[in-house]
Amino acid sequence: MLRIKICGITQLAQGRSIASYGVTDLGFICVAASPRYVSLANLLILVPELQSQVNCIGVFADEDLETLVSITKAAEFGSIQLHGQESLEYCQHLREQLPDREIIKAWRIRTTQDLSTIQTYSPIVDTLLLDAYHPQALGGTGHTLDWQSLLDFQPAMPWFLAGGLNPGNISIALSQLHPHGIDLSSGVEVSPGIKDLNLVQDLLAEVRKKS
DSSP: OOEEEEEOOOOHHHHHHHHHTTOSEEEEEOOTTSTTBOOHHHHHHHHHHHTTTSEEEEEESSOOHHHHHHHHHHHTOSEEEEOSOOOHHHHHHHHHHOTTSEEEEEEEEOSHHHHHHHHTTTTTOSEEEEEEOOSSOSSOSOOOOOGGGGTTOOOSSOEEEOSSOOTTTHHHHHHHOOOSEEEESGGGEEETTEEOHHHHHHHHHHHHHHO
8 A cells, every 4th residue: 555644744733634635654843943843832732732643754854863762752753764964874774773763765866876875875764765855854845856867766675655656646656666655745734834634635535536
């Protein structure tokens, strides 16, 4: 089954609605510089209310390992997404400290070499995520990847496709590529952190046409 992750959740009511539509994962941004940032105080409100419906993913970028582990345990995230320049050694230490959590390593793809680099994480992490490169932003930019460059991408583990996906292009993406999951943020938003529930439903309708 295709995993469908809606990232950048900031509101409980929206999270509940989106979970009820049948998505598999909700993402919460734990990067203070992001316009979709959710504080620990708010995570402790949001995640416990939603994790009975859907898998909750904490999204971090080059966070201090001790801080990341502390937040993950407090919020009880089911999965951790690393969206920065985290090293193999960092991922290994994280695996040792949180052996029961899914670790998703994201990479912003700029060249074909990046596709090789991200696969070196396969022995340590559980899942890969490919996002579009942007020089000033870690994600949620609306920029798409060069899907043609991914036609031969067949890692030995599950992977998410991210980067500029929306209800208008998801059918084309899934016709060309065969990821195990898709990750959307800006493509189903009114503004950063505020989702358009109609767009989320449109997205799911398009995905169901492909299944």
